[in-house]
Every structure is written in C-alpha cells, then in structure tokens.
Amino acid sequence: MSNNKKILIITGSYGNGHISVTNSIVNQLNRMHLPNLTVIEHDLYQEAHPIINSIAKKYYINSYKYFRKSYRYFYYANQDNPKKCFYRYYGLNRLINLIMKEKPDLILLTFPTPVMSIIKKDIGVDIPVATVITDYTMHKNWYTPNSNRYFVATEHTKSQLVQYGVDPSIIDVTGIPIHERFNEEVDRNAWLTNNGLQPNKKTLLMVAGAFGVVGGFDEMLATLTEESDHQYVVVCGNNTQLINTLKAAYKDNPNVLIIGFTKEMAGWMASCDLMLTKPGGITISESLCKSIPLVFFNPAPGQEGENAIYFTEKGFSRITNSYEETTATVLELLSDEHQLKQYKENMQKHYLPESSKNICMSLMQLLESTNSQSIATSKAGLYARLFAK
The missing domain is CATH 3.40.50.2000 (Glycogen Phosphorylase B;)
Structure with a gap:
C-alpha cells in the first residue's frame, strides 16, 4: 500500500463477541506490518449515548433470563423491512463527527449499525463501507444499502443477504475471525x-x-x-x-x-x-x-x-x-x-481457516481500488442533505 490510508472500525460492547472480532482483525493487520495504514476503533453507541447504552446493555445481558419475550419481539420485529428500526438514527451525530474528524478511507462495521444506512444512502457520504457479520444468520440491522463488502460466516448467511438485494459478488464467505x-x-x-x-x-x-x-x-x-x-x-x-x-x-x-x-x-x-x-x-x-x-x-x-x-x-x-x-x-x-x-x-x-487473514487481504484490495474523497462540506451541509430527503 503506497499511500497513507485510514480504517475506522465501528464496534459495540454488547457481550464480548464484537470486540473480540475487532481485536482479531486489528491483530492481523498489525502482523501484516503496514506502515502506511492507521486503524482507529470506536464503540459508537457507548460514545454517543453512554447512559442509554449502559441501560440497553444491562437489558441485553438480563434478557437471557428475565426479558426473553420482549427481546424476541425486538429481534424479530419487521425483519423484512430494514428501514423499520427504532434506533435507526441512534449515534448519527457522533458518527458524523467521527467521519469529519478522522476522514477515513474505509469504514469497517463489526457491530450492527443501522445508522450507517443514513450516512450512505440518505446523506450520500461516499466512503467505502465493509461489514463483518458476527453471527451465523442474517439480521436486518446488519444490512447497509450501498455497502461495498460483506464478510459472512457461511453460504447460508450469504444467501440471506442476497435476499435483501445484496449483490453476491460483494459477499465473501470467510468464517468469523477468532484469536x-x-x-x-x-x-x-x-x-x-x-x-x-x-x-x-x-x-x-x-x-x-x-x-x-x-x-x-x-x-x-x-x-x-x-x-x-x-x-x-x-x-x-x-x-x-x-x-x-x-x-x-x-x-x-x-x-x-x-x-x-x-x-x-x-x-x-x-x-x-x-x-x-x-x-x-x-x-x-x-x-x-x-x-x-x-x-x-x-x-x-x-x-x-x-x-x-x-x-x-x-x-x-x-x-x-x-x-x-x-x-x-x-x-x-x-x-x-x-x-x-x-x-x-x-x-x-x-471450518474455514484464516478468516482474519482473508478479511484483511480483502480490505487491503478494497483500499487500493477506491479513492475515497474527504468530505468537502460542513456538518450543517450533511444534515441539509438528510432533511432534503
């Protein structure tokens, strides 16, 4: 990689899985010794709304025993309609601030982040987005319109993504990264x-x-x-x-x-x-x-x-x-x-070996093949695009 590049990783701390996947990918990138690459990690929801996020995490942890019915409802509600998500705008302001400050060449999602759909489709920010789906079945909140790449665990997950209209050529069956x-x-x-x-x-x-x-x-x-x-x-x-x-x-x-x-x-x-x-x-x-x-x-x-x-x-x-x-x-x-x-x-x-390595190689190819432009507008200008929709 000849030019300086920056990857912004958006993850989440609901359980250890998303952080673990992030760490596996970052460790692999470090082993590749890429001096021109900068990797930045952010727990978007924790940074955007720490109090609400703390409450939500306690609800998630205790849903195993106490809130199974309500969690079932939230998980399966409107599975066929990605736009119907009650926290679709959650973290928007923080994410815009991060993008404008860091000016990443690529955004990697290791946590379902519906607000990224707003960034890509409604506001039209032209930064490549890739997603590592950390479970064995698809959920609507993993879907990001105009995304550039998905990394999934199985052919089964790939077929589910295709049903959402995703081009099969941008879906890589890599397995889930582990230590x-x-x-x-x-x-x-x-x-x-x-x-x-x-x-x-x-x-x-x-x-x-x-x-x-x-x-x-x-x-x-x-x-x-x-x-x-x-x-x-x-x-x-x-x-x-x-x-x-x-x-x-x-x-x-x-x-x-x-x-x-x-x-x-x-x-x-x-x-x-x-x-x-x-x-x-x-x-x-x-x-x-x-x-x-x-x-x-x-x-x-x-x-x-x-x-x-x-x-x-x-x-x-x-x-x-x-x-x-x-x-x-x-x-x-x-x-x-x-x-x-x-x-x-x-x-x-x-079992699919070398998941982290294969994902990172694909990310490097994506970085080389795209010329992401820095956002040449103000924060107010980005919101103006959204309201114009």
Whole structure:
C-alpha cells in the first residue's frame, strides 16, 4: 500500500463477541506490518449515548433470563423491512463527527449499525463501507444499502443477504475471525495430565460463566457427578460466588475441576470431548475451529437462538430446554463415541481457516481500488442533505 490510508472500525460492547472480532482483525493487520495504514476503533453507541447504552446493555445481558419475550419481539420485529428500526438514527451525530474528524478511507462495521444506512444512502457520504457479520444468520440491522463488502460466516448467511438485494459478488464467505491461539496444536493427554485430570476419561467442558445470571449449574453438576465417572471442567468466569460454592462442594472429587476466568479456552476446547455453553457467535466459532461438539442449554431467542438452530441442523450440537434434558443429553453423548466422532467430523468439514487473514487481504484490495474523497462540506451541509430527503 503506497499511500497513507485510514480504517475506522465501528464496534459495540454488547457481550464480548464484537470486540473480540475487532481485536482479531486489528491483530492481523498489525502482523501484516503496514506502515502506511492507521486503524482507529470506536464503540459508537457507548460514545454517543453512554447512559442509554449502559441501560440497553444491562437489558441485553438480563434478557437471557428475565426479558426473553420482549427481546424476541425486538429481534424479530419487521425483519423484512430494514428501514423499520427504532434506533435507526441512534449515534448519527457522533458518527458524523467521527467521519469529519478522522476522514477515513474505509469504514469497517463489526457491530450492527443501522445508522450507517443514513450516512450512505440518505446523506450520500461516499466512503467505502465493509461489514463483518458476527453471527451465523442474517439480521436486518446488519444490512447497509450501498455497502461495498460483506464478510459472512457461511453460504447460508450469504444467501440471506442476497435476499435483501445484496449483490453476491460483494459477499465473501470467510468464517468469523477468532484469536490466532485457536490455530495452535494442543497435546490433549499432556494438557489434561498437567491439570490433574485423566486422559482416558471423557471430559465435559461446562462454561458456566457464559450464562451470566442463569443459575442451575450446581444442580446439573451434582446430577452428572452422581450418575457417571466422567470428568467435568467448569469455567465460572468472574462469578466469585459460584467458584467458591463449587470448589467447596467438590474439593475432594478428582473428576471435577473448577476454574475462574481463563485465557486458555483454546487448550480446554482442544482437550475436552464436549462443551456445554451458550451459542454466542465467537464461542461457537472457536468450537468449530477446535471441533468440540456442543450442547446449548435453553438458548435465548434472537441471534443466539438462531446460531443454536443452525449448528444443530448442521450436526455440530444439540439443544436442550431443561436441567433434566441437559444432563441426560450430556451423559448420552459422552457415552456415544460414534456420535461424538460424527459431530467432530461435521465440524472439521465446515471450518474455514484464516478468516482474519482473508478479511484483511480483502480490505487491503478494497483500499487500493477506491479513492475515497474527504468530505468537502460542513456538518450543517450533511444534515441539509438528510432533511432534503
């Protein structure tokens, strides 16, 4: 890249997925050693409306348990009409300020940002826009008219985008970017042995921390340990109360390992035989890389529920809706070597490696092929264009 270029990344901090994808792409760009490239990241909604955004994030987190019906309504409302979005103008003023200040040559979205449609179509700002869709099914808020490039997880997602009228030639099926450590080989036997577990036993990875406010892991773990001699690794995240409770209850059980927040999920996914978690886009992409079959307990409606359905239809996972069904399913799968092997093989066939690298190469081509002009008008002039519509 001969000339100085700037990429403005718009992301969001609802869960860790969008930030994780952003970090994966930025890390890849750094590894490419591009001295003429500047990358700037902004959490648009947090910067534009911090108080409202904080409330919205709490609603989103608690929607898993307390607000499922209302979240289902908001997620599925007017799916066929992208213009009908109650927060379509949300963050507009902040986004205009960012564009005028930074003068980016390319805007990359790693978070559904309907206000970008206003910028591109209604105001007519001619800056290339690319989008990384971080789930396995399409939602209308990812769609930006006059966008230049989409990066999606699967052919299924691509076909859904095409139904919105997007030209198939600007949609790249790349998979979802994950951290580069997931590509490293792991010695399963050594990993389990070094963590005090036995390599000859089937091992369940229970990601309790992924469920936030949802309880029930202690009850399920009690049933599982009573009814089998399998091993259980419980990742509690930052839930100190759950960590202390479970460590006290299982301090004398060699088949149970309780851990808190860990950066070693790649090692655990590579070493365990089955994972119980919620179907967040990044977690399941990591599981696809490591070919670890999944059980989704009572997935929330919306994008995670759609992810769970897609993974189950592809033969990567099972969905359960109660504690009893979950424990029965886990024990059934851990005892069925043929089924686990089939799930693993299905995942290996569908995994797309080097997602971050392929996305970044495409972004560089997009930068080289476009000559984005700086906005030659005032902020008032941009709003005048909008009101003229």
